[in-house]
Amino acid sequence: MKFNIPKEVSQVTETLNNAGFEAYLVGGCVRDLILGKEPKDWDVTTNATPEQIQKIFEHTFYENTFGTVGVVNDETEDLKLKTIEVTPYRLESEYSDSRRPDSVKFSDKLEDDLKRRDFTMNAIAYDPIKNELVDLYDGQKDIKNKTIKAVGGPEERFGEDALRILRAVRFKAELGFEIEKETGKAIQKMASKLEKISQERIRDEFVKIVMSENPMKGIELAHELEILKYIVPELEEGIGSDQKGAHIYTIWEHNLRAVQHSADKNWPLHVRLSALLHDVGKPATKRFDKIKKENTFYGHEVVGARMTEKILKRLKFPNEIVEIVTKLVRNHLFFSDVDKITLSAVRRIIANVGADRVWELMDVRSCDRIGMGVAKETSYRLKKYHSMIEEAMKDPVSVGMLKINGNDIIKNLKEKPGPKIGFILHALLEEVLDDPKLNTKEYLEKRADELLKLPEEELKKLGEAGKEKKDEEQEREVGEIRKKFGVK
Ligand code: ATP
Ligand code: MG
Numbered sequence: 275m276k277f278n279i280p281k282e283v284s285q286v287t288e289t290l291n292n293a294g295f296e297a298y299l300v301g302g303c304v305r306d307l308i309l310g311k312e313p314k315d316w317d318v319t320t321n322a323t324p325e326q327i328q329k330i331f332e333h334t335f336y337e338n339t340f341g342t343v344g345v346v347n348d349e350t351e352d353l354k355l356k357t358i359e360v361t362p363y364r365l366e367s368e369y370s371d372s373r374r375p376d377s378v379k380f381s382d383k384l385e386d387d388l389k390r391r392d393f394t395m396n397a398i399a400y401d402p403i404k405n406e407l408v409d410l411y412d413g414q415k416d417i418k419n420k421t422i423k424a425v426g427g428p429e430e431r432f433g434e435d436a437l438r439i440l441r442a443v444r445f446k447a448e449l450g451f452e453i454e455k456e457t458g459k460a461i462q463k464m465a466s467k468l469e470k471i472s473q474e475r476i477r478d479e480f481v482k483i484v485m486s487e488n489p490m491k492g493i494e495l496a497h498e499l500e501i502l503k504y505i506v507p508e509l510e511e512g513i514g515s516d517q518k519g520a521h522i523y524t525i526w527e528h529n530l531r532a533v534q535h536s537a538d539k540n541w542p543l544h545v546r547l548s549a550l551l552h553d554v555g556k557p558a559t560k561r562f563d564k565i566k567k568e569n570t571f572y573g574h575e576v577v578g579a580r581m582t583e584k585i586l587k588r589l590k591f592p593n594e595i596v597e598i599v600t601k602l603v604r605n606h607l608f609f610s611d612v613d614k615i616t617l618s619a620v621r622r623i624i625a626n627v628g629a630d631r632v633w634e635l636m637d638v639r640s641c642d643r644i645g646m647g648v649a650k651e652t653s654y655r656l657k658k659y660h661s662m663i664e665e666a667m668k669d670p671v672s673v674g675m676l677k678i679n680g681n682d683i684i685k686n687l688k689e690k691p692g693p694k695i696g697f698i699l700h701a702l703l704e705e706v707l708d709d710p711k712l713n714t715k716e717y718l719e720k721r722a723d724e725l726l727k728l729p730e731e732e733l734k735k736l737g738e739a740g741k742e743k744k745d746e747e748q749e750r751e752v753g754e755i756r757k758k759f760g761v762k
Contacts, residue, residue: 275308275405275407276405277307277400277402277405279299279402280316280355282347282350282352282355282358283299283316283318283355283358283402284402284403285347286318286331286345286358286360287299287318287401287402287403288403289330289331290318290320290322290327290330290360291403293322293326293330295320295321295322295326296320296321296384297318297319297320297322297360297401298318298319298320298384298399298400298401298408299316299317299318299319299399299400299401299402300317300318300319300387300388300391300398300399300400301317301391301396302314302315302317302396303315303316303317304398304399304400304407305395305396305398305413305417307400308398308414308417309417309449314354315354315359316354316355316358316359317358317359317361318345318358318359318360318361319360319361319362319363319384319387319399320360320361320362320363321362321363321381321382321383321384322360322362323341323362323380324336324341324342324343324362327343327345327360327362328343331343331345331346332348333345333346333347333348334346339378340361340364340378341361341362341364341378341380342359342360342361343359343360343361344357344358344359344360345357345358345359345360362380362381363380363381363382363383363384363386363387364378364379364380364381364386364387364390365379365380365381365386365387365390366389366390366434367379367390384399384408385410387399388408388410388411388425389410389425389426390425391425392424392425392431392435392438392441392442393413393416393422393423393424393425393438393441393442393445394411394412394413394416394421394423394424394425395413395416395417395421395422395423395445395451396413397409397410397411397413397425398411398413398414411425416454420449420450420451420452421451421452421453421454422442422445422446422449422451422452422453422454422457423454423456423457424438424454424456424457424460428456428457428459428460428461429460429463429464431460432460432461432464432467433464433467436464436465436467436468436470436471437468437471437475437476437479439461439464439465439467439468439499439501440468440471440476440479440480440496440501440504440505441479442457442461443479443483443492443495443496443499443501444479444482444483444486444492446491446492446495447482447483447486447487447488447489447491447492447495448482448483448486448487448488448492450487450488461499461501462499462500465499465500465501465504468501468504469504471504473588473589473590474590476504476505476589477589477590477591480505480506480589481543483496484533484537484543484546484547484550485537485543485546486537487537488534488537489530489533489534489536489537489546489550490530490531490533490534490537493509493530493533493550494530497509497510497513505589506585506589508554508581508585509526509529509550509551509554510526511525511554511557511558512524512525512526512528512529512553512554512556512557513525513526514526515556515557515560516569517556517569517571518568518569521646521647522646522647523645523646523647525553525556525557528553528645528646529549529550529551529552529553529554529645530550530645531644531645531646531647532549532550532552532553532641532642532644532645533546533549533550533641534645535549535640535641535644535645536549536550536637536638536641539637541637543595544595544598544599544602544634545602545634545637545638545641547586547595547599548598548599548602548603548606548634548638548641549638549641549642549645551578551581551582551585551599551603552575552578552602552603552606552638552641552642553571553574553578553642554578554581554582554585554603555571555573555574555575555576555577555578555579555580555581555603556571556574556578558574558577558581559571559572559573559574559577575603575604575605575606575607576604578603578604579600579601579603579604582599582600582603583596583600586599586600598631601626601627601631602627602631602634602635602638605623605626605627605635606635606638606639606642608623608635608639609635609636609639609659610639610642612655615659615662617662617665617666618707618708618709620632620662620663620665620666621666621669621671621707621710622707623635624663624666624667624671625671625672625703625707629667629671629672632663633663636659636660636663669706669710669713670703670706670707670710670713671707672703673699673700673703675713676699676702676703676706676713676718677713677714677715677718678702678715678718678719678722679699680695680696680699682715682719683695683698683699683722683726686719687719687722687723687726689726693730693734694726694730694733696737697730697733697734697736697737698722698725698726698733698737699737700736700737700738701725701733701736701737701739702718702721702722702725704736704737704739705721706718
């Protein structure tokens with residue numbers, strides 16, 4: 275077996291060899307090579323110390339506590355090959371708090387380094403110069419049999435670092451492998467240890483499950499193994515919760531089918547998370563309508579958006595992701611109410627979620643539909659929405675697209691700079707969203723002049739009219755709707 279290794283990678287091991295050190299590729303990249311998949315990144319392990327590694331390469335950086343040195347290749351622009359991570363052989367560290375190793379101990383023996391790795395498939399080393407595999411735990415056999423098996427005693431290994439439990443589930447979703455029996459038993463026994471693992475580490479593995487080809491299976495498995503409660507317990511509220519009406523699946527299954535569709539379409543992380551969480555507020559808002567004799571979920575998108583924000587913040591997702599996903603969940607019902615979809619409503623939704631997000635809102639909606647077991651959106655409706663969005667995009671949908679700007683108001687109407695200018699621009703946008711023909715310099719200047727005479731408070735209200743309403747206001751509205759329908 276001869277693997278195809280980029281020269282940027284073999285150069286690194288060769289340079290280490292030439293300086294008298296051992297060097298092997300190890301971990302995920304070797305596993306992927308054996309599987310015939312393209313590795314996501316390349317990791318090198320060596321008996322050289324961080325200081326020695328830094329000495330023999332021209333451009334390196336070293337800013338972590340695990341001994342990993344980034345070796346930078348200045349000649350390539352390929353991000354995957356630009357930095358190769360070189361880590362000295364390490365010993366299994368103590369994880370007394372199940373969070374992070376107490377200390378990192380280096381070793382001069384490859385065996386020590388392979389012994390500390392999580393699964394046999396990830397514990398194979400490869401020397402690209404000699405074209406030689408070092409496989410002390412029969413990892414190749416397990417890869418061939420599609421088996422996820424702990425290196426050494428599984429209970430002990432999960433006890434050292436419980437994140438490995440979640441990694442096993444992640445690899446099952448990603449690779450479609452089965453978990454070996456003893457390893458599976460240990461997962462069940464040790465699952466509660468995940469409680470102590472940091473949210474950041476949990477998030478990284480959760481993201482890989484969501485980004486895999488089989489997020490539905492992965493999340494189902496996490497539930498079966500009783501570890502989903504350490505990731506997104508809110509999803510479990512939907513288990514067994516039937517919906518009736520157009521829905522044939524429980525809330526739980528609906529959410530999973532929705533995220534699976536986003537994976538089948540290979541959509542990006544924020545769309546997948548939105549698909550997974552779009553109905554997370556349903557169990558909390560479920561009420562029985564005695565007259566209609568069916569369940570209702572008024573305001574589930576408002577409650578769901580709040581829950582989404584909390585979940586993603588808890589998992590320490592970057593603010594940008596939190597914001598986008600919360601917005602998509604909050605607005606996910608938009609394209610379901612055919613009657614409400616007028617051109618001005620479309621302009622408004624674009625003003626709210628942003629021009630680049632409105633297509634993603636359509637994607638989330640298509641996940642919702644497919645997740646309901648509805649075969650496909652009728653192409654007529656889809657085409658209609660598409661053309662409406664394109665049409666609406668031609669009209670002004672943001673303050674920046676108005677024919678006058680803040681400076682015009684300051685200069686021509688002699689107003690002082692200040693918050694009032696912003697309120698006026700937003701109030702003008704409100705009018706233009708309703709009627710794009712009003713977007714002329716003459717009209718807007720005349721109107722701005724009139725608006726300037728209004729008290730600041732009133733202006734502010736006008737400017738905010740079309741923005742998403744405040745949470746409390748929305749909750750009150752939800753309450754009122756419920757009263758009207760005789761549900762609590
Ligand atoms: P991917 O291809 O998704 O990057 P990977 O197997 O390379 O998967 P990484 O998180 O990049 O996963 O880790 C690289 C290697 O480090 C693993 O293959 C494994 O050998 C080892 N490893 C990572 N995390 C752990 C852990 N918690 N316990 C033991 N070994 C680990
Ligand atoms: Mg990796």
